[in-house]
Amino acid sequence: MTIQILADLSHAADLRPSGTVRQKLEFRSGNEAAALAARDIGFHVMGYFPITPSTEVAENLSEMQADGEHDIVMIAGDGEHGAAGICYGAALGGGRVLNATSAQGLLFALEQLPVQAGTRVPMVLNIAARSVSGPLDIRGDHSDIYYALNTGWIMLCARDPQAVYDLNFAAVKIGEHSDVRLPVLVAYDGFVTSHQKRRIQVFDDPEAVRGFLGKRPDFPSPLDTEHPATFGPYMNDPDLINNKVQLSQAMEAARRVIPEVLAELETITGRAYPVLDAYRMEDAQLATVLLNSAAETAKEAADELRAQGKRVGVLSPNVLRPFPAEEFRRALRPVKAITVGDRADSYGADGGNLSLEVRAAIQLDPENSTLVLSRIYGLGGKDFYAADGVRFFEQADAAAKSGRVTEPFAYHGATPGRLDNRPRPGLPPIPAAEVSRGMAKLRRDEATGRLKVELEPLWKMTSVPNRIAPGHGACPGCGAFPTLHQIYNVLEGDIVVLFQTGCAMVVTTGYPSTAHRINYIHNLFQNGAATLSGLVEMYHERIRRGELPASKDITFVMISGDGGMDIGMGPAIGTANRNHRMMILEYDNQGYMNTGAQLSYATPFGHRTSTSEVGKVLPGKRYHHKDTAQIFAACHLPYVFTASEGYPEDLMRKVAKAQWYAKNEGMVYGKILSFCPLNWRTADDAAQPVLQAAIDSCFFPLYEIEHGHTAITYDPDATDRRHPVSDWLKLMGKTRHLLSPENTPIVQGIQAEIDRRWRRLKAMHEHPDL
Numbered sequence: 137m138t139i140q141i142l143a144d145l146s147h148a149a150d151l152r153p154s155g156t157v158r159q160k161l162e163f164r165s166g167n168e169a170a171a172l173a174a175r176d177i178g179f180h181v182m183g184y185f186p187i188t189p190s191t192e193v194a195e196n197l198s199e200m201q202a203d204g205e206h207d208i209v210m211i212a213g214d215g216e217h218g219a220a221g222i223c224y225g226a227a228l229g230g231g232r233v234l235n236a237t238s239a240q241g242l243l244f245a246l247e248q249l250p251v252q253a254g255t256r257v258p259m260v261l262n263i264a265a266r267s268v269s270g271p272l273d274i275r276g277d278h279s280d281i282y283y284a285l286n287t288g289w290i291m292l293c294a295r296d297p298q299a300v301y302d303l304n305f306a307a308v309k310i311g312e313h314s315d316v317r318l319p320v321l322v323a324y325d326g327f328v329t330s331h332q333k334r335r336i337q338v339f340d341d342p343e344a345v346r347g348f349l350g351k352r353p354d355f356p357s358p359l360d361t362e363h364p365a366t367f368g369p370y371m372n373d374p375d376l377i378n379n380k381v382q383l384s385q386a387m388e389a390a391r392r393v394i395p396e397v398l399a400e401l402e403t404i405t406g407r408a409y410p411v412l413d414a415y416r417m418e419d420a421q422l423a424t425v426l427l428n429s430a431a432e433t434a435k436e437a438a439d440e441l442r443a444q445g446k447r448v449g450v451l452s453p454n455v456l457r458p459f460p461a462e463e464f465r466r467a468l469r470p471v472k473a474i475t476v477g478d479r480a481d482s483y484g485a486d487g488g489n490l491s492l493e494v495r496a497a498i499q500l501d502p503e504n505s506t507l508v509l510s511r512i513y514g515l516g517g518k519d520f521y522a523a524d525g526v527r528f529f530e531q532a533d534a535a536a537k538s539g540r541v542t543e544p545f546a547y548h549g550a551t552p553g554r555l556d557n558r559p560r561p562g563l564p565p566i567p568a569a570e571v572s573r574g575m576a577k578l579r580r581d582e583a584t585g586r587l588k589v590e591l592e593p594l595w596k597m598t599s600v601p602n603r604i605a606p607g608h609g610a611c612p613g614c615g616a617f618p619t620l621h622q623i624y625n626v627l628e629g630d631i632v633v634l635f636q637t638g639c640a641m642v643v644t645t646g647y648p649s650t651a652h653r654i655n656y657i658h659n660l661f662q663n664g665a666a667t668l669s670g671l672v673e674m675y676h677e678r679i680r681r682g683e684l685p686a687s688k689d690i691t692f693v694m695i696s697g698d699g700g701m702d703i704g705m706g707p708a709i710g711t712a713n714r715n716h717r718m719m720i721l722e723y724d725n726q727g728y729m730n731t732g733a734q735l736s737y738a739t740p741f742g743h744r745t746s747t748s749e750v751g752k753v754l755p756g757k758r759y760h761h762k763d764t765a766q767i768f769a770a771c772h773l774p775y776v777f778t779a780s781e782g783y784p785e786d787l788m789r790k791v792a793k794a795q796w797y798a799k800n801e802g803m804v805y806g807k808i809l810s811f812c813p814l815n816w817r818t819a820d821d822a823a824q825p826v827l828q829a830a831i832d833s834c835f836f837p838l839y840e841i842e843h844g845h846t847a848i849t850y851d852p853d854a855t856d857r858r859h860p861v862s863d864w865l866k867l868m869g870k871t872r873h874l875l876s877p878e879n880t881p882i883v884q885g886i887q888a889e890i891d892r893r894w895r896r897l898k899a900m901h902e903h904p905d906l
């Protein structure tokens with residue numbers, strides 16, 4: 137990876153000799169700075185869920201934790217909503233609490249944010265700001281943090297990694313102040329700040345940290361059993377409005393407390409964070425107003441124009457909530473015109489939130505006649521260069537000279553479309569007839585009531601054209617695609633697929649291309665099952681109403697990673713309970729691979745992932761893998777199965793059955809063990825022995841449950857191929873640490889759990905009522 141080093145403009149003037157504390161120089165990104173701050177603050181609990189670009193905060197903390205560098209309890213939520221709930225509960229418990237997220241993660245957690253503020257429970261949430269879907273774009277803008285503006289959280293803006301580090305300390309202290317008692321969000325720019333490394337100074341003096349933060353004050357807590365209290369009562373009129381008055385007063389108190397805390401921080405670090413950062417504003421007649429990293433770029437533009445004798449400056453809030461309205465009024469009184477740039481639109485409001493709030497602030501000042509231009513820029517990570525800053529100043533200048541704003545609101549940097557600019561077509565869509573080759577024949581076994589499948593020989597399968605075009609960007613050896621090909625080989629007729637977010641989705645649909653030669657949908661990471669169930673019902677209803685031909689014969693298939701079945705478990709269980717005619721096929725590669733191999737609940741005990749790191753004191757994941765197939769079995773679906781890409785005939789037989797059940801009876805769930813050489817740390821071509829060992833050790837038993845009857849489809853005991861789990865663990869880099877003698881008890885524990893689950897499965901296989 138190349139690391140881009142940018143000149144650190146923001147603190148060049150602020151690196152004064154520090155007051156009283158020892159500090160040391162580090163070369164860190166914003167995410168690393170947030171993790172270092174968390175370690176130094178010593179939070180009690182972190183609840184989190186991975187999402188780019190904020191994931192590294194948890195990953196860095198996991199690495200440090202594995203080496204015993206901190207003892208923050210790190211809890212991986214089942215999604216961001218769950219993570220936010222974990223944080224709320226933990227914060228109610230009276231300790232210091234941390235979370236970090238981005239984009240969809242913030243939106244998924246959003247519901248929890250007003251509760252946290254409304255019940256006045258402090259914690260710290262880092263946001264590496266990123267564009268929200270849809271369509272999906274993982275790069276930075278401010279469309280996520282703008283959703284948090286009305287939640288009652290204090291919002292600090294960190295323009296560079298140093299500010300991320302410093303403002304995390306400030307966040308703890310501000311939020312816990314007895315007059316404030318509010319949660320605090322620290323927002324920094326995705327990738328620009330979260331990933332680019334800069335020189336930063338960090339505390340080298342734990343005493344100074346402790347002295348600055350003090351002990352967390354005691355607020356009412358359900359853990360204080362001497363003083364029983366009700367947390368979160370049902371409110372009556374006028375209680376709620378009075379509660380909100382108190383919240384508003386707390387925000388007002390924060391206006392006073394924030395500068396005090398930042399001044400105190402400055403005395404010990406030597407770094408100043410004014411509520412409103414004003415650059416070369418002393419005699420400015422023109423200004424631009426921007427948030428975070430773009431403001432730093434605009435400062436370069438201001439320098440350039442100043443050198444030409446232009447009186448220009450840059451304003452940029454370090455605090456967004458409470459909004460520094462008075463500071464803006466004062467700063468802008470002598471300014472003739474400004475361009476306010478928003479990295480997110482408030483659609484239909486003729487400006488993004490920052491520009492609307494600046495306008496509202498100065499409107500209250502009778503002495504202010506500043507002309508305001510609103511510009512939306514930098515969406516989806518579009519770069520903002522000094523030349524863009526110059527353009528903003530020029531536009532403000534034109535308004536100042538003419539005395540009027542001809543274009544109050546516009547997008548900056550968008551390119552007009554060209555009708556003749558069509559993407560190069562990939563392979564043409566594939567008609568059902570071309571791929572329906574009768575590779576599987578089904579009949580009902582009268583004795584058992586089960587479906588029997590007769591497959592054409594495997595070599596014949598190669599003649600089936602592929603519903604996925606070649607040219608996707610998966611890693612060499614990735615198991616997701618052999619899995620998909622095997623599935624598609626036997627599926628007949630028209631198929632509509634929905635992919636939840638994950639590797640298989642990301643590598644097949646980079647706009648404007650697609651590898652899918654059939655109808656494909658992507659909605660959100662977690663909501664695929666609900667979405668597809670809606671489509672299924674519309675399909676049947678439109679046939680019933682005669683709007684679609686009754687001869688139509690579509691099979692609906694959802695593809696998800698194991699991670700998608702964590703965060704999407706709720707919608708999937710709902711779909712299963714409603715028994716829609718569709719199937720959910722999970723390729724289980726034992727982690728959140730698309731975002732950098734974080735632990736999923738399917739990750740087995742002891743396995744190394746980027747959030748279950750292995751180090752001097754921790755040996756990988758600390759709880760057993762989720763048995764998703766059994767969870768769906770408990771929903772009493774017509775058909776549930778497990779399979780592996782390493783057993784193609786078994787997998788294809790089961791998929792053929794799945795199609796029949798999904799078309800005729802209701803929902804099917806299938807879990808398919810799928811190879812990930814990159815994150816299992818194996819050779820690219822090691823799929824066969826590694827998957828075989830997982831199956832032969834009974835870690836991943838192959839079975840099906842048809843109308844409630846369990847049948848093991850491959851029994852390593854019966855064929856005398858049963859191996860201890862250590863034979864599997866030794867084949868992968870992610871588990872090699874488990875083979876060292878001190879980890880023998882862990883391997884014994886894993887073996888015991890595998891044996892227990894296998895005995896249970898065998899009992900179910902043998903008994904028709906289990």
Ligand SMILES: Cc1ncc(C[n+]2csc(CCOP(=O)(O)OP(=O)(O)O)c2C)c(N)n1
Nearest residue numbers: 187240638639661697698699700728729730
């Ligand atoms: C609400 C939300 N939270 C988090 C993410 C980030 N995210 C996208 S894909 C992914 C992991 C997918 O893991 P899995 O389903 O196992 O598929 P894989 O990447 O392993 O193929 C994560 C964490 C997101 N897109 N949306």
Ligand code: SF4
Nearest residue numbers: 610611614639729812
């Ligand atoms: S990270 Fe793993 S699952 Fe993702 S594309 Fe690479 S090999 Fe496949």
